[in-house]
Amino acid sequence: MSRITIDVLERQAEAMGLKVLESDIPGTTCGLYCDRLRTICLADWLNDRQRLCTLCHELVHAKYRDLGCGTRFGVKCERRARRETALTLISPSEFAMAEGTWDGDTWHMAAELDVTMQVLMDYRQILKDGLFAKRP
Incomplete structure (x- = not known):
């Protein structure tokens, strides 16, 4: 299964008529969605992994x-x-392989x-709660 890339998410935002901006968001907030402006703001300090996850999360809000x-x-x-971000970005087979490879070590699995x-952690909570059937 191929992974979702930032390019795919940016095209999705464009197809939804959304603007995606990078900004100096105060504090530890990674991203914001404004429905009135149809705009997603991402913190300008995010690394690539954080940017991918945050954009996916904000696209769900949109x-x-x-x-x-x-x-x-x-x-x-x-x-x-x-929930939808975790289910979108993590495939069951890749999760199972990573869990086996890294013996459940969360840092290495996330990487x-x-x-x-x-x-x-959200994906693990979904599995624990038995909510897996509710894939987006």
């Missing part, structure tokens, strides 16, 4: 036209974005799968 984490639906929207630790 797909559902989420209004933001501060709304009463924010927790549900964020949970959905994290092997080219995802952040957060995305890997």
Whole structure:
């Protein structure tokens, strides 16, 4: 199975009519989606792996036209974005191979799968919760 690349995600954003900008976002926030402006802002300090995972995450928010984490639906929207990001970026077969190769070591597995630790932990939580059938 071929992995999703940043180019694929950028083309997806373009097809959705979204602008993707890099910006000096304050604090530790990696990315933001503004539905009113149909714009995704990515922190300009992200490495390639973080950029891939963050863009995928923000594209999920854009797909559902989420209004933001501060709304009463924010927790549900964020949970959905994290779940769909993990299921999009990690294939079951590659996860199984990485887990076997690295004996469950999360840092090495994340590096092997080219995802952040957060995305890997979200994928593991999906498996633990039995939510695997809900692939996007």
